[in-house]
Amino acid sequence: MTTLLVLLSLTVGVYLVAVLEAWTTNGHFRIAAPLCSALALLGRESIVPRKADRIFFEAAPILLLTSALLGAAVIPLAPALIVTDLATGALFLNAALAYVLVALLMAGWGPDGAYAMVGGWRFLGQVIAYAMLIVMPIMAVAMRAESLLTTEIVASQAGLWNILYQPLGFVLFFAAAMALAFVPPFDLPTAQGELAGGVEGEYTGVRLAVFRLGRMVLILTLAAATVTFYLGGWQGPLLPPWAWSAIKTLAVAATMLLAGRMMPRIREAHLLAWGWKLGIPLALLNIFLVGVLVLVLP
């Protein structure tokens, strides 16, 4: 029952994210746009390129969707509104989202097309740049909560949200989450102006629809994760918990999508260099600061 309720709210959330995404890319705010696009994609042909790695090509969109959805399964929308409150929830979220990389590598290698392949391997570089910046800030969050349970992480922020408790961690995590969701300016694997769609470029019809759905779920999952880890999850005055979760998650998702409009795509060399030479030292500093705070504050 809870599962169905969560899935239903995820569906609504994903649809709204898709509306936001269509708005940021096309400039039109139309509620019906994603439905229209999805139906249109259903009606179009769905090609498999010749000499493709058929298994990879078929598996990639499904794997992307599945991993994003499994990631969402450990995120609480309200105190009891969670699919599985795993004891290692925060770790499981990482584990599920690690397969986004695998899905994109498959989508890149599968079609035997140059743009896609460059996109796929680019994303591996992107993962190497951001992965530590997902893991290390989560670590600091877990230090404060003394648990990997996502519900306890939310509960630990009752007094003070983590965005204020560890702002450095939030900034790093938010940027890394955007990179994981490959939204602009981190859209290196799909870059329209550089790779004409990249890993997404060879997908058509219903396969493209599934790929895009997976991407939307991924964005929603990461926005919800940001809310859970840093913005106090369902907590908030007056409104019921689920409403707070919804508002915060959509606001974070909109921020993620809009931020990319403001800046050009980042260069891969810079992404790697900044991630390692700036990001990791800062993330370690964040762990140290939180460590001191946790011991000093009651």
Add this chain to the structure above:
Amino acid sequence: MISAQGLFIAFFGLAAVCFGVAVFRTSSMVRSALALLFSQTAIGAMFLSMQAEFLGVLQIMMMATEMSIMAIFMVMFMMDPGGLGKMEMTHQKGLSLISGSIAFMAAVAVAVFVDWGPGGASPPDAARQTRELGIELLGRSMLIFETAGITILTAMIAATAVAIQPLKRSGDR
């Protein structure tokens, strides 16, 4: 419940073996690397079926990135990474068959003949597993933990020294 658990362990075990076989049956390097990844994922799922949650999830997480990195190195340094040549990836079949069967029999023998002691009543719950692991790391096994740090450092230095051309000119290139 126990039987269902056993069923899942067997299922994922079998999946791990099948993917393991696929590693060598395919001629595409990327397929091979990702087959190994899914073999490891299946082992992670096996751990989960055995209620070793932390270990299972960790296995599932770490293998994804590490095997993908292995995939890129295989694509960089192996001939014909696309498997267009249908290259046979098995070598020295006779020797491998013999050593493989010996190892298999040894493993079975160990599994059957070793006294594993009385089975635990039921494993601690997942949250406690993680905590106890943490306490273990900071207590009894601290030295092992720090040694692991040194080992990883050694690996980093070795990898860098082997793979990276040192900066020649002053400034970067």
Add this chain to the structure above:
Amino acid sequence: MIAGARQGRLSGLRRLTALAMARDLRAFLVPGPEIARAHGLDIEAAGLLRVASPRHASVLLVVGAIPPALREAAAIVYAQMVRPRALFALGTQTLSPLPAADVGARLSQDELVEGVHRLRRAFAEGAFRPQVSSFDTPILHVRIQYTCPMHPEVIRDEPGTCPKCGMTLVPHETRAEGGSAHRHHHTMDSGTPGQAASEPGHSGHPGMDHAALVQYTCPMHPEVIRDEPGTCPKCGMTLVPHETRAEGGSVHRHHHHTMDSGTPGQAASEPGHSGHPGMDHSAMDHSAMDHGDGMFMSMVEVTRDLPRSIDGLAMDWIDVPFGPFFPGLPGGLQLMLTLDGDTVARSAAHAQRDMEPLLPAPDLDPVRFVSRLTEMDPLSPVSYRLLACRAMEDAAGAEVPDDIARGRVGALERERIASHLGWLALFAQQTGLGWLMGDAAGLQLHVRHADLKRLMGLRPALRTLTRRLRRTPLLKARTAGLGRLAPDPTLRGPVVRATGIGADARHTDSTCAMLGFTAITRTGGDALARLFVRVEEITHSLALIETAGVVERPEPADTGEASGAGEAVVETPRGEARLQLTLDKGRVSAARLGTPSMRHLELVGPLTEGQELGDALVAVGSLDLSPWGTGQ
């Protein structure tokens, strides 16, 4: 009703999807969005969504007349679109080898909007049809021919043995037609489709370089070549079937000198070329293969002769086309990048061959000559129109009254603003800078034909754009240091001015000098400097227009029956263009044109080599090349 409909009766779910498709029209633009904007078309406002890959498009929108080579490329794009697909042609009916347009319209925004409505109806009613026919044109085909590895002149349509030496003939995959099969350096010199079609198969031209091969070789033993699948007699491995262009092909495995060789015979007799990545057979020491059970090979041996990149690793290189219809580059520009991983190892760029020569007829009527130059480059029609006018006036010795000269400067500067805005929109599209894409494109459409009052009214918007651009985060990081050029006086326009040299043809123009013209320069010579030279020129041009106080499209003065030679220079938005012509009794008898893009095309190679792909594209984009009117 659309020709590219899917097969099936329109009912139930299909009808629903057809209605959705009618509302969700996604267009791939040929030659490109910048051409559409130059014609004053606002694609998004008409209700079409622009996409970067033909795979995601349902409408192929052809804007204006395009030369045959581009039509062939457009046919390939059309073939790669998924059904249901429609062809929407604006301002042209010559589309072959593309099929006839499903919807046609003239080049105007109103007609575009109206055409989109018709397209929607066509999709809603005709996305599915019981009977459809395949789109087929010779350029999409490969045909298998059989040649002797020893005697390339022996070409048969059927398998068999060589009449000269008795060897089994080897199958080759070859394009059934010429045209753009000349992928590398011959693209622009290739014949027209008509020519090629008249000699199908090229059976009389064994040496032509657009053949492709299918042959079977052992990955380990290159000397084993078979024309049919099987196993290697030496090691038992499955032989590799491979299609590769004999020309040297996309997969640069081994010998890069074969780029220029490329008769089928040569390639066939050179097994190293058979397309097995990473196996340099001819360079291979056979003793190296005796390790283990004969299956191991040393990569050191295998890669010994491969070209190395900067870190000393030898990888396989692939040729990847980035044009003529690439979303981040001007449409029509043919860029072929040889990629070593994600890095450009080599590059070759070509512009479009013109549809007609500069002088389509001898002794051209001056009015026709002016309109010829106006239409030559859709990206800067006014500049070339002005160039033609000035050159003729120079030849005829005609004086231009001051007010007309000022009006011309106004029109030229207005075009400069529009052109730079168009470049900004393209740059934004390339780098994914969302807000700039919309803002710059919108402003360009407004500026394009604005009168003085309207231009002055647009000043705040332009100023906002400039200010916002300066504050854009990561913009400097994205462009600084890319495409760096040393000061070189032979460069033109913003490209040279970004290197600190104030070269500008407007210096020599007395009207411009009178209006307070100063050349905008910046130092650095990189993509960032070029970006800001253009941005500052927008502001400066606006000031010039304000001082000039009049914007008037250049009209040729009446040259009467004058004869003589004349020369004129105009600083087009891309740099100095020079036209020399001879008037003979009032008619143009000879003309020679030098455009900035001709010069700047040569920079593409040096600027991209060794660069990461995205950086290389930014470097190419920052040159603001116009592929039109350069292929004289």
Add this chain to the structure above:
Amino acid sequence: MNALEQYGLLLGLAVGTVGVVLSLYGLARRIGKVRREPGKDVPATAGQLSRDPVWVRYHARYYGYALLFLAFDMEMAYMYPWAVVYRQEGLVALLDMGVFLAILFLGLLYGWSQGALRRQ
């Protein structure tokens, strides 16, 4: 809900997702099959028919980072249990992990000094 049921639910979710996707594919298939036409299934490359395979030895320029990444990824395995008991163990945990991270950071600095952190 005990742990095993949770895993079962996650597995069910994954299988269900695959099922939903496959039924979507089935629906799309009912609408019509792909019409085979020349040139259609060649990967789209900007208007040129590039038929050659691209599965070649790919030169990734980030391998220096990748090597260090492997080490850091490994290290993270230890940090999760540590983070959970950090407050309980207090200063010991801070010092212990401090030493561990310092050792690793040394490795990062070494790699940095040798030029591993750059495009190769």
